[in-house]
Amino acid sequence: MFRYNFIYELKLLLRSRWIQLLSILLLLLFGFSTINGKSKVVKREVDISVAKQEVEETDKAMLKLLDSVEQGLEVSVPSWTIPSSPMAVGNYHPRVAAMDPQPMAFISTGQADLFTHYIKPTVSGDDFALNFTEMTSPVQLLFGSFDLAFVIVYLLPLLIIAFTYNVLSSEKEQGSLRLLASQPISLRKWVFQKLMLRFFWLSLLVTLSLVVVILVAGVQPLQWSGILILLGLALCYMLFWFALAFLVNIFVDSSAKNAVSLIMLWVVFVLLMPSVLNQVGNTLYPIPSRTLMINEMREHKAEATKRQDEILDNFLRDHPEYAINDSTQSRNFYHRYMASQKVVKEELKPIVDAYETQLQKQQSWAQKLQWISPTIVVQESLSQLAGTSTADYGNYRKQVMAFAGQWRAYLTTFLYNNTPFSQKDYLSLPQFNYQAAKSNSVFTSMLVLLLIAILLIGFGFAVQGKTQQKGILSN
Amino acid sequence: MIITNNLTKQFGDFTAVDNLSLSVKEGEILCLLGANGAGKSTTINMLLGFLKPTSGAATINGLDVVKNELKTKEFITYIPENLMLYPTLTAIENLDYFSGIAGKKLSTETLIGFLREAGLQEDAFQKRISTFSKGMRQKVGIALALAKDTKVLLLDEPTSGLDPKASNEFGELLQKLKNKGVAVLMATHDLFRAKEVATHIGIMKNGKLRQQFVAEDISLPQLEKAYLDTMNHLEVMS
Numbered sequence: 275m276f277r278y279n280f281i282y283e284l285k286l287l288l289r290s291r292w293i294q295l296l297s298i299l300l301l302l303l304f305g306f307s308t309i310n311g312k313s314k315v316v317k318r319e320v321d322i323s324v325a326k327q328e329v330e331e332t333d334k335a336m337l338k339l340l341d342s343v344e345q346g347l348e349v350s351v352p353s354w355t356i357p358s359s360p361m362a363v364g365n366y367h368p369r370v371a372a373m374d375p376q377p378m379a380f381i382s383t384g385q386a387d388l389f390t391h392y393i394k395p396t397v398s399g400d401d402f403a404l405n406f407t408e409m410t411s412p413v414q415l416l417f418g419s420f421d422l423a424f425v426i427v428y429l430l431p432l433l434i435i436a437f438t439y440n441v442l443s444s445e446k447e448q449g450s451l452r453l454l455a456s457q458p459i460s461l462r463k464w465v466f467q468k469l470m471l472r473f474f475w476l477s478l479l480v481t482l483s484l485v486v487v488i489l490v491a492g493v494q495p496l497q498w499s500g501i502l503i504l505l506g507l508a509l510c511y512m513l514f515w516f517a518l519a520f521l522v523n524i525f526v527d528s529s530a531k532n533a534v535s536l537i538m539l540w541v542v543f544v545l546l547m548p549s550v551l552n553q554v555g556n557t558l559y560p561i562p563s564r565t566l567m568i569n570e571m572r573e574h575k576a577e578a579t580k581r582q583d584e585i586l587d588n589f590l591r592d593h594p595e596y597a598i599n600d601s602t603q604s605r606n607f608y609h610r611y612m613a614s615q616k617v618v619k620e621e622l623k624p625i626v627d628a629y630e631t632q633l634q635k636q637q638s639w640a641q642k643l644q645w646i647s648p649t650i651v652v653q654e655s656l657s658q659l660a661g662t663s664t665a666d667y668g669n670y671r672k673q674v675m676a677f678a679g680q681w682r683a684y685l686t687t688f689l690y691n692n693t694p695f696s697q698k699d700y701l702s703l704p705q706f707n708y709q710a711a712k713s714n715s716v717f718t719s720m721l722v723l724l725l726i727a728i729l730l731i732g733f734g735f736a737v738q739g740k741t742q743q744k745g746i747l748s749n
Numbered sequence: 750m751i752i753t754n755n756l757t758k759q760f761g762d763f764t765a766v767d768n769l770s771l772s773v774k775e776g777e778i779l780c781l782l783g784a785n786g787a788g789k790s791t792t793i794n795m796l797l798g799f800l801k802p803t804s805g806a807a808t809i810n811g812l813d814v815v816k817n818e819l820k821t822k823e824f825i826t827y828i829p830e831n832l833m834l835y836p837t838l839t840a841i842e843n844l845d846y847f848s849g850i851a852g853k854k855l856s857t858e859t860l861i862g863f864l865r866e867a868g869l870q871e872d873a874f875q876k877r878i879s880t881f882s883k884g885m886r887q888k889v890g891i892a893l894a895l896a897k898d899t900k901v902l903l904l905d906e907p908t909s910g911l912d913p914k915a916s917n918e919f920g921e922l923l924q925k926l927k928n929k930g931v932a933v934l935m936a937t938h939d940l941f942r943a944k945e946v947a948t949h950i951g952i953m954k955n956g957k958l959r960q961q962f963v964a965e966d967i968s969l970p971q972l973e974k975a976y977l978d979t980m981n982h983l984e985v986m987s
Contacts, residue, residue: 278849282838289837449833453890456797456827456903457851458819464850 275459276467283471293475296433300483303425308487311380311421318379318391322372325392329370333700336367340697360688360695361608363703364397364681371395371677371706373670376661378500380491382423382653384662389670395678397685398611423656426508427649428544430480431515435536437476438519440529441468447529462735465523473516477509484508503659503716510723511652517730524734547647551640559636562629570625574618582610589613590690604692612686637664648723655719661710669711677706750775750901750932751796755805758791758956765791767956768805773949775900778923778933780943780964782976783953789936791956793903796934797827809901823852826894830906832886836879840864840889843878848896855896866925867892868918884915891922894931902926904935908942920946940976944969952979 287293336357342349343358357363372392379386442465445451455461488501522535578585586609644650657663684704688695751773758766766788773779781789794800796807798818807814809821834843844860855863864874867888878886887907894902902923908916916939923933923946937943943950944964952960952975959979962972 275850278846282835282842282846285842286835286837448836449829449831450835452799452829453827453832453834453847454850455799456822456825457847458822459850460819 275464279464279467280471283468284475287472287475292437293479296437296476297479297483299433300479301486303429304422304483304487305490307420307422307425308380308491310419311383312491314383314386314419314421315375315379318375318386322370322374322392325370325372325394329367329394332367336363337697337700340695340700343694344696358694358696360685360693361397363695364685365399368394368396369677369681369703369706371674371708373667373708376710377494377497378504379660379662381421381504382656382660382662383419383421384423384657384660385664385667386662389667393674395674395681397682398608398615399678422504423653423660426511426656427653430508430512431540431544431649434476434512434515434519435533435540437472438469438516439522439532439536441465441472441519442523443527443529443532446527462524466520466731466734469516469520469523473513477512480508480512481505500659504656506720507652507655507659507716507723510720510727511648513727514648514723514730517727517734520731521734543647544649548650548653551643551647551650555636555640559632559639561632561636564629567625567629571618571622574621575614578614578618578621582614585617586610586613589616593690608689612682612689637668645722648726651719651722655716658713659716665713666711670708673706673708677704680704750777751779751807751809751934753792753796753805753807756792756795756802756807757804758788758795758800759803764956766795766802769953769956769958770805771951771958771961773901773932773934775930775932776927777948778927778935778946779949779951780947781934781936781951781953781958782938782940782943783936784938784980787953788956789953790905792953793827793905793934793936796903797825798822823897824900825903826890826897826899826901827903828887828890828894828905828907830909831883832890834878834881834886834889837877839875839877840869840881840885840892841874843889844892844896847893851897853896853898860892860896863892863895864889866895868922882915884911884919887911887915887919888922891919891926894926899926899931902931902933902935904933904937906937907935908937908939916942940973941969944972952976954979 339349339351340357343356349356355362355366357367370392371394375391440447442451442461445454454464484501484505488497518539519536522532522539526532526535586605590613644654654663658665681704684702685695687693688699751771753769753771756766756769757764765786769788769792771779781787781792783789791800795802796809796814798814798821801815810824812821814821835846838846841857841860841864844864845855845857848855848860861874865871869885869888869892873881873885878889881889890907908919911919920942923935927933927946927948935943935947944967947964950962950964950967950972951958960975962975967975
């Protein structure tokens, strides 16, 4: 039976012109979404490169100024910006802490439209007040980004529904089902074979369309492994939808009911479950207000400002390493300010930790329950593959915080030792290098999707369908 | 070849087929006559495994149709009232597909031979079924019976809606199959065609086989009278 189904399924598909239409549609969808995704990545790269270029230029100016200062020449800039002061370097010549786009970033915008991709932490700035969010168009937030992930997660299931909803019911409606059922074949097996063949042809189309689009859009050799993983994930997700279509085909009878049932499943898995999960997560683990946290921080700072001298004394007692080479014992505004900053940071730690813990709880809850909807699994996996997932931005944020600490510590040592910053120190300035997190959960996702699909198909074979119960063939 | 023994099918309180016992041997054509709802199609549906009998048994080629549903279908070709094939495939392709999934791997030449034997005109072999008349589609159905080397042919109102010439051609094809030893069970309203092609004729009413004749022993007027009598009198029994 398989050989004949294989040959004639293709003939039937080709002659129905449906496959031609589908191929064009897939190419257009993949093409547009890839170009859209690429353009966002390019914009991100340009933004980062412009920021780095700006730093390079200000660094050149800084080195010139340092040279003049070191030669004892007079410089015509405000005194607090002269780079021989470590605080001037720390505040007016910060490094760019950039989250460079990953090779597969174009496939999923993920959180990229919400968070910024570079920050310049200053020596006297607050880590808590580092602004990671980015202003985005509310229209884009409402509809999401039209990237490859959107096409695969949201639109591909709709194409599969259109491609599969009437495999058995159309036979009944066009009158060929009774002749078919009078052959020595199991109808369930026949439906399964037809669906698997459609899965095969659609997979081929998806693969070809993706390869064509990616080749046209330009791809780096290193990206091919990522593209293979993307393809594997897309195929596993498609198989899940084909398995659902198999169940609907054998348990429901008319084409209209099948189509409505599959659309309902799409609404449940693609729209409802992610939204419910989000709402329940917010209810179970409400995140404390960030505004309240910042207000509290300001209050602590104001309080600390009043007792800066006392704080500085305590600070230097606690941290003799900072002033080990200081022979002048000169103290100015920044000595007091930086010491009080450290105290404020320590005092605020429990509040910040509570905020972070609650956020982590909410995210870990969502992470655990993502398995109830393959859609969430795939969306999350694609974002991970693109390096734009919530976890990736969390990882970037942590690295920026650590770098800000490193930057501050490096320059604070100059401050408390009352040592001027010189040209020779320039090369030892801390640099930020973003390290992308490595995750193997994409493979777990593929495995889980495969398992769900196999279970659904197994259920379809194990449980008697409406076809036999209600005598679909007897009318 | 076809044997039913007290075959009964109930839908709730309604008895569609009531203790039906009949047999059709090799080379016999049994025409079941009866009004709509007499139980003719339900009988065929049970023989095809589309419906499970409430009680009684039916065998095809000695095999129980319930216990050996798929195996019995290897011997059967079924032609419904309106045989629908895949409209975008040609006659040869349809024949290749249906005989193929039934387990018969045949060459194109052999398939053409069967279509020719079924009386389909040569220029229609490569045409899509969407352009075919009902009579032409029935011929593809007969070609399928030939391709499957069928032992049992089940026909449900096959000549309904056919013009007299096509109906006559169909009758001739049935005679050919009968001569090849095929057992034919045909449900029909067409008394004339039944008298023409059948070796045996049964009249059904309310799920029961009320009268049964050897076709040779009864003239068309006698058959018509017996039919009308059966329809008009509830309890007339053979």
